[in-house]
Amino acid sequence: MTSEQDRENQKHAPATLRNRDAIAAVLQDVLPSSGTVLEIASGTGEHAVYFGEIFSGLIWQPSDPDPECRRSIAAWVKQAGLTNVLPPLQLDALASEWDIAKPAAIVCINMVHISPWEASIGLFEKAARLLDPGEPIMLYGPYFRGDATTAQSNLDFDRSLKSRDLRWGIREVDDMDVLAGKNGFTRVSLIEMPANNLSLIYRRD
Template identity: 55%
Template sequence: MTDGPEPWEPGSGPVAADKRHAPATARNRDVILAVLREELPPSGLVLEIASGSGEHVIHFAAALPALDWQPSDPDPAALASIRAWRAQAGLPNIRPPIRLDTTADWPIARVDAILCINMVHISEWAATVGLFRGCARALPAGAPLILYGPYLEADVETAPSNLAFDRALKERNPEWGLRHLPDIDRIAAEFGFGRTRRVEMPANNLTLIYRKQGRKSGKREGATPWSHSGAN
């Protein structure tokens, strides 16, 4: 036995200590960070939806100190883990975590960017609909919603590992599972978002950038609030 955090994932039940460890975090945090550097505004408040163990937000806040970070999760166990990691890190730009269920009223009114990692496939479809609905209310025009995770694409062969993962998720909960990217694009459009970038990531994952459509006050027609790379 060691004093390190115990491996855990959403829905896996209680563990002995507050501080949890999601093994995938160490593998994907730097490649996600590289995209965040290109897509996030230079300053402002970033809301992370479904922060899970809290390890991602600690890593990103340390690397991007000009941004303020608001972690959130609907799971009390996750909130306890985030608080434990936050206390250990002692970073001034991480706010205390808030309980946020995307299907309910959000306890935060306005943010400058939203990040959501590995939630869409480990939740019911209503959570994704609620995510875009809430983002439409909380984000200004041109602001990014950044999604990370595995998706199904009609013109891209699905990796056998992703198919097996999809089956395993559905065995745990029939309403979970990998989502078809056109369905994500469709619900995004219904709430006024357009996909501006698709980035292939390791282990058959994608990072998807959606930006809220419409003009931002004080910006000329066609200008974007923040510079970002073109679509892949």
């Protein structure tokens, strides 16, 4: 039963309802049939609950460095009553280590552009330690592509991000590919998504 405190803790990200089905369709072809999926920067927790419902054969492990987000995740999980979505972990991509069990896949939605570049470096460095050959890491969000015209909305969003923190901003796909390669990953897919977003799928070499 959801208490008044749980309802107060539940945060809502409007974009979640708009993008969750499109992301789930990508994950359907990416995630393994069993094992644990580690979600980095789970935010409100709405994605974790939705994907936990869809991928009932998987264990979903949400995480976030922000205590307010972790409270929101826990409240959404409690309301959903899902046994395959675990309590959120305090994981920070900027931390030197993650003391966690090895997952079978990593999912990271809308983190790369609202964090310093060092967070992306940390994400791939730790993913390299955790994932076995062939296992995937999936990134979702807005990215610039050197071979494609950039939507004005993404240019405006990039300026908005940098006005909030100069270390933030939409990244180049080529830069993500180079970073992934340095850590033993190869991009196997780039999928165009609604609202000028992309899904980037990498697998451990």
